Amino acid sequence: MIDCINLLEDQKLVVTWDLGRRCNYDCSYCPPNRHDKVSPYAELSKLKKTAKFVLDYCNTLVSYKKSNNKDHQLISISFTGGEPTVHPDFLKFVHFIGEERKKFTGEYAGLSLTTNGQFSTIMAKNIVNNFDFATISYHAEALPTQKKKVLENIEFMHSKGFELKVNVMFHAEYFDECVTVCDNLKKLNIKFIPRLIGEHEDSKDSDAHKYTPKQQEWVNEYWGLKVKPKKDKKAREIGRPCCGDRTMEINGNKKTKFLQHTKFSGWFCSVNWFFLHIDENTEEIYHHQTCQARFDETRGAIGKISETDLILSNLKNNLKNKTMPIIVCPLEPDAHCGCGMCTPKSIDGYQFKKILSNHIEDMSIFSM
Template identity: 20%
Template sequence: MAYIQNASNRFTLIDHPDPLCGKMVVVDWTLGNSCSYACSYCPKNLHDGSLKWQKPNDVLHLYRQLRRHYVDEMDRIVWLQLTGGEPTMHPQIVDLLHQASAKGFKISLISNASRTVRFWEKINKCLNSVILTYHAEFADLDHFIRVAGMMVDHITVHINVTMHPDHFDQTLEDARKLRAALPAASISLKPLRRDFGAQLYDYTKEQMQVLTNGLPSDRAPIGEQPRSLMRATTRSGRTETLRPNEFLLRDLNRWRGYKCNVGLESLRIRGNGEVYRGVCCVGGRLGYLGEDLVLPRDPIRCTKDACSCLADILIRKER
């Protein structure tokens, strides 16, 4: 398939190769901002514990609203992606996971895998997938492999390896060890953005090529995940199927003015309880956790210069 150059403003449609993915409502939910790590590239407000863990009653209230609005009324599938901070540190996380499972929600945890193997044994039957981030500054490689290995043969395990340009070669070596030990896992070599904004760190041309090539597996994926690829269509009808990282690396993530399904295929709950359509916050605040919310029913026009979050990239957009 031909390589599409500088095509962001020529795309007429970014959609899902699998129509079932379009029915997914991925709820990106930050339960708090305490974390067991304090990575140098991570903004303090994502790990310093300045926000209290969200109250279980407020969480359960939103569970009921999600079930009624998206499942009962819109025939969609709710997929919770619980993050932090480090979400496994929430004092009631085990009960919250069991309650979500009882509602029929699919559940992912975005975690650094630092909790004990015994803890993961308590919760893994509730999980449909995990997204484990390997932070080389703090992670114990052997422990990380043990945690991922106990799940990789029955649910989807995706591993993000954060690739700081100053420690690129050593982290790449660790990533290759992860690939060898966990052949059924998918692995992304994740480029870092300054202060988690739109600007990438200064990678060399060679490092960018490594990031683009990634570490693909020759094993068929196990389990399920809400979505991982998007199909880009130009005015002439040419298409290309891309991973979300590729949109970022090739500067193909600029969709201001496009009609976007953010809020229909996504929801964002911040650690302070604010609720938005997506990580991008386009459309403004919908309300707060614990309130009765009016949840979206229609697409919205994008007002952002760039779509910098992988979760937001994985949403249908049309010009």
């Protein structure tokens, strides 16, 4: 039985910034509220204002976090969508935030990108020149010409020494193709993660999309799992890997990158110290995109983009007055860990504070 999880590597604060719903794909497993071809683009002036809040917020939090390596990036700002590269001012905004991050006195903030890789060679060159890292998703149900272009972009960016990772979206109907893609990426020494479809509760096929026992055997073998599948299972029944490929420590001894248990209702959690999510479409800010946990044991936004001054003021006051709250995972039927499950957490309050002390300089800041 799992009662605590610690994060052993890549302990930076990750900002996922959804620039809008516009996308050049229409994946069958992506929910309608996550992509479209008609949503308005966020205005560049508003993006610039929000960028200053993000950097100030992150700089404030990381000043309280431990760092064993002072040269290590403690902040990563990751642009998502929709498809972020379709925004007409995308590169202008990237250039702006690239300069703005230099003004802050805290640790250097890295820029990363989550994309489907469906863009021109010119865009690929710009990404190599302006970003520190990219996650590219391979969607097997795309057109052959689209998949060919994505793989060409992946190989081109890798050849330039650019750091990237490929999320291979394992569609059950294209399972063998996905295995082949993984094999080829491995030969090229390109990082990849086999991603099961239907991991998130708002996926269109979270209940319908299932993997056969034979397909599960491949997943089990890849992740070193010992469970023998007996029936078709949904992704949430199988478990999931850390989407950041981070190593977690379970119960103080076992190390893994894959959790078969992803429901932690009632657990003490530090997700707010490791994640922040900005949603330009709804103009809302969350501790985390998928779990949406708040300090009052409910799920939802912590405020609107128009309320960034208040959000920042509350954070600084809590830290200064040593009244920083601790998140308890909401006791809701659908509450479960997706991306972000790697964050330190425990079902026991004492054990949680012990784990958290590995990451926070001064534990007296907490009201717990």
